[in-house]
Amino acid sequence: MKTSIATVSISGELPEKLEAIARAGFDGVEIFENDFLAFDGSPADVGRMVRDHGVEITLFQPFRDFEGMPEPLRSRTFDRAERKFDVMQELGTDLVLVCSNVSPASLGGIDRAAADFHELGERAAKRGLKVGYEALAWGRHINDHRDAWEIVRRADHPNIGLILDSFHTLSRKIDINSIRSIPKDKIFIVQLADAPLIDMDLLYWSRHFRNMPGEGDLPVTAFATAVAETGYDGYFSLEIFNDQFRGGSSRAIAADGHRSLIYLGDQARRNPNAGGLTVASMPDRVSVKGVGFVEFSADEEDADDLIGILRTLGFRKVAMHRTKTVSLFQQGDIRILVNTDDGGFANSSFAVHGTLAYAVALVVDDAEAALARARALDAEPFSQPVAEGELDVPAIRGVGGGLIYFLDDKTDLGHFSEIDFIPFDDKAAVQPAGLRTVDHIAQTVAYEEMLTWLLFYTSIFETRKTPMVDIIDPAGVVRSQVVENDAGTLRITLNGAENRRTLAGHFIAEKFGSGVQHLAFQTDDIFKTAEALRKNGFQPLPISPNYYDDVEARFGLDPELTERLKAENILYDCDEQGEFFQLYSGTFGEGFFFEIVQRGGYRGYGAPNAIFRIAALKKHLRPEGLPRE
């Protein structure tokens, strides 16, 4: 399998697009005619520029409204084709994509179209060129790859073949089994695109909402697997028309595209019938058994405040790092590191972002295998010098440039807190509050980054994403989507902020980037926890009394329970599986906070309560309101 992407998929002028495409590691690029027309250089210049990057031109496209034209239009389309053949030869590519005719002037008829293609094949052959025919989902007569294939079959010419495009097939729910019987040498190239399921006009959906395989809801992997079952092992080429991508970062979008194809190839290769696909093998998606620790970088002053909150939450300092000023706090299975060291990555992170939970350690079966999987999926590895005798924990860069460490029990990594740390006897009088484990980690990102990180987490880790929900902030909408595993041992909520007046938007603006905005811990008894917290001097986030009237009526709660919830500022929700209780801290710094949850079998995250707690958090952060700009 070789990877390619169409220039239309990313933002910028042609040179910037090509730079980003080459840097992301693609083998090939489809040159879109408009990108080429808008560029000042000659076709030969473009061809040279592509090849200088070590990339191949996979095809030139699109050639429109060709087949089935009545005279005199028919002669003119052939003349047009000859002109494009000239350009292709100058560019240095031998394949052109002809998409099915949408012109009202075009005539139907499989044999008429086949005859046109036969003649085009003859002309192309004279120049050593090839023509691939693709059915647009909205083509006037041909809108199904099965019909396009029948035309190609009847054209019966070695220089005429089929181009498959997952969007056109899957958007129309065409049976992908029909692909399996197409001879592989008649499939000239395969284009891939995913899309979110939205009920709208096919053309509009295709031209504005496509996204990378794995980012949307279409069964693109099954499609690619059906293609691979023919024995096809050529290019899989991304052709992504997306308004947001066109305006986004060319490098980031190209990198996402490359990751999406690597992931798709890995999934397809695992199907025994698609074994002919040449894809490097890599370890399985990483199964996460839990959160090993969360590490904050801070200066002394912020660290004092943070440690103050941790103590009221019932955490005790149990160890000190041997060589760095890092303290380890623990409660139940939850470990929090507070790093105030004046060197190393933590310190650089602090210099840029201020106090922040900049690193998360995940416990996996095999840390080296996890790192290998992540690297195969283009994640950036991280390491820094460690003192003699200390552990060099495998790590990658994650959201906002922060770190994800991998710990396992099969090596010394499982004993990091004994190897790198010295026990500490905490004399502070704190009541343990029954906090057992990390329930979820909430990361706030810019809205445009949501798909990037969803793809990052779902491709590297054994997780799934839940549907997106809108969280209403008094100053705007924040989109929220969860990445989680079945066991509930990894739950990450991603919140995409569109403007800086929302709590989430304010956080990333003030922190100079994306990062962990809150940490949620689990307790088995929220009321007992609340009582212990009170004794520790914990200040819960005050919730409006109006909320409790509403919640009592909405769920038909026993008034006595409502009173207890209200007294402790606990929020309530439930689903078919069970009840859910939430208790929040106030904000720390520019909008970071802690959450405590009790979940029976409840699967969600209390989204219906978000509007109330956001209003309360904002009031806590800035009683006078966030700045208006």
Ligand SMILES: O=C(O)c1ccc(O)c(O)c1
């Ligand atoms: O939207 C279009 O017109 C268009 C053009 C060429 C393609 O390959 C395609 O999938 C769509």
Ligand SMILES: [Mg+2]
């Ligand atoms: Mg296409």
